Amino acid sequence: MALPEKTMTRITHGAGGGPEVLVPEVGPVPEPRAGELLIRVMAAGVNRPDVQQRLGKYPPPKDASSVIGLEVAGEVVAVGEGATRYAAGDRVCALTNGGGYAEFAVAPEAQCLPWPTGYDAVRAAALPETYFTVWANLFGHGRLAAGEAVLVHGGTSGIGSTAIQLAKEFGARVLATAGSAEKVAACRVFGAEEAFDYKAQDFVEEARRATGGRGVDVVLDMVGAPYFGRNLRVLAMDGRLVLIAFLGGDRADEVDLRPIMLKRLSVTGSTMRPRTTAEKGAIAAALEERVWPILSAGRAGPRIHATFPLAQAAEAHQLMESSAHIGKIVLTVSE
Template identity: 60%
Template sequence: MTIPDTMTAIAIAEPGGPEVLRPEERPVPRPRAGEVLIRVAAAGVNRPDVLQRSGSYAPPPGASDLPGLEVAGEVAALGEGAARFRVGDRVCALVPGGGYAPYVATPEPQALPIPGGLSMVEAAGLPENHFTVWVNVFGHGALKPGETLLVHGGTSGIGTTAIQLGKAFGATVLATAGSPAKCEAVRALGADRAIDYRAEDFVEAVRDATGGRGADVILDMVGGSYVERNYRAAAESGRIVQIAFLGGAKAEVNFSLLMTKRLVHTGSTLRPRTVEEKGAIARALEEKVWPLVAAGRVRVLVDRVFSLAEAADAHRWMERGDHVGKIVLRVEG
């Protein structure tokens, strides 16, 4: 496989709106020790990309300043000591940055074989969502079979993944969404109860669906006014896991419920974790989740596909909030 010296990537010219995403000539990265170089066929678009573009989510030290946290493609080269994959292998990967490009380097432990017969576009939507849901719902949230999981933002990439994995591992799943059509979409994915948050109070809906008991685990990307409402919607000894603050990072909360219901409110970010931590998550996914994906029991719901040159349009579509599932960039050349 011939590797060029330069490539046309999508860079962030300056913090701002989608229009600041512009093509730029960059050197093709060379894999360092323990890394693989991937010739990218498709890249997932995620909310952290939008935050990075706007200037509110800087990449960690040593990471590429290009956006893009997940890709699918073929292994193009191996860094010293990288031995699991061979050149030409089809892989998807969680990358530290740089996914909006024809080539990206990533630590080998963060790359996974593409399960089953998934296309490159589908595979590009696997890593970020599955890493995030696995570590937060099943790790920090400790969801068990027979428990109830409440997923906020049920039609997002994270939400569609959490619904499917919750059901696959034996939970009752409730999900919020913002319209009747979106509620129908989450029911089609297996949610036991879809809650239109614009038309009904999710706290009362959760209580009704659980016979007054509440949800054992709540996956929340909203924050803001949802914080105290999550406390009211949670079951005794419930676990609320915070993964974003789309509704604001500040809230006025009566913490007495935290004590009287013995709640745990925790949260995490994925990008700053060490390679070792991400590698451990990858191994768990390959063992426990990839067989479900290969069997078709868990699927990647792709909403829209844009070309790499249309990255700004992809960001505009994400910010509209009308998508159901993943937004993916197809990388050509």
Template identity: 65%
Template sequence: MTIPQTMTHVQANGTGGPEVLGLATGPVPVPKPDEVLIRVQAAGVNRPDVIQRQGHYPPPPGASPILGLEVAGEVVACGDQVTTLAIGDRVCALANGGGYAEYCAVPAPQCLPWPAGYDVIRAAALPETAFTVWANLFQHGRLAKGETALVHGGTSGIGVTAIQLAHEFGARIYATAGSDEKCAACLRLGADAAINYRTRDFAAEVKTLTEGRGVNVILDMVGAPYMSRNVRSLALDGRLVMIAFLQGSKVQDFDFTPVMVRRLTITGSTMRPRTTAQKGAIAADLRAKVWPALDAGRCPPVIHATFPLAEAAEAHRLMESSQHIGKIVLRVE
């Protein structure tokens, strides 16, 4: 196909609310030697996109300033060093930025094939949550078969994937959510128990559910207000993995004694600043361990809503409302 010189993309006109987002025209990116150019057909919407729009999550050096961290579509050009992909391949990819656009350049190691039977919407909903959950719950958190995990925000994109993959790999999984409806959704996804954090104390519920032992791993995106209760909810040698601070990152008067006495690990990570090699290693792990389950029809993404690219602002409003269950995806075609 002929690649145009310009494309339509979503532009943030300054920082602020969803209203700063609008369509613009700009140059089609030129792939670097280790990159492929993807004709984007769908792009996932994620919480980091919202934080970037607000001015609190700037792209790393060299990354596109355009929002969007996951895409799905067709490879239309390859850099000189790319040997693993070819023009015409259908891929989904963890982008370093630039996903809300008709074309996006992505390092080849960060691309994965569409799972068997997937359409472009479902493929676009995979990369950000799959990379994040695999790296944090399974690599940093070392969740193993037979262990128990607590996932906060069980109906978020991250939460849905965490529940599904923990269940797939033989762990017992508990989740928190903000309504009885969302708790029911967590149970349908494979959670063994779901806790409405608005009406119940999750630490007390975990103590009851585990007969006082606590859970082995906690995946948390809330932050400071949950720290003490998270620590109380962990078993001996438990691991607390932080992936976001939606309600703050600073804790006052925190007692570290239980961390020492029960040999706890507090860790966390961000995905975007990692190198291509590091993200490529996660992609290889996903291809070997998670993609077979997707190919077999298990652990499919839950799509809450789709919007045309021109309505990115509406997609962000929905994301910020936290009324969604699962993923929000932009249709680019």
């Protein structure tokens, strides 16, 4: 297969470390394998798992690129054997298995979706990792249904803002936590019925008050250990706790487990990267059927906090780690 170019700029992180290890280098353009697309990257989303990979805590699968980056938007330039839905020139956004911080990236065709109507590359690149994660965890593992109440932690992150919007879109009551008055206000803009400043308020007490003492049906949590016991307490009968990250730590000692039995609680969680292509493809198909029409209608889309040129990936990671952002951070790669 003749590739459009032989070399490209990509971001390397060497042996790992702080944001400063992210530097541009020249490397070969990847060649799409069977069932894959080669995409000329126009924009790439920045996510917390990218930070974890840079630190050496979230290694890519053995057959995936070692380059950081899990979501891109751009133009198809070549297709691998057996890839039939898209052709050169089509514009797609993709959940990659790695390699997104580059001028070209490959992704399984099953993990690619068309840009929603009216979207540009930056907004399209902000979709895959976040929307795949929210759909699989909040509506899949969490089984959130219309009329139920959900508590979303980290409500102004990319994940949090998406979860708030989609939960409301599908008829749930949404409560959220955030770390400042500005972020609490942003949660309400996204659609949260109420939001609580976790630095100044007890979210268990506030969520119980907001639900008339009943508690919430689902908690979507990315904090981990420090919230584990409180999450169990805030859940209603038959509630579900869904864990998607451990930003506050992954070891919860001296936790009262009795609420799990007394309230018939379910504790679950997942990561996206270890799933098979077939599993990710099923999530993509569900998103295209259930969520993409909503996005194309101009609702429940990503909020872009900041963009950085690809060469400034280090600055993008510094912002991510500061937690000062509201919404998504995106790298711009090409026109």
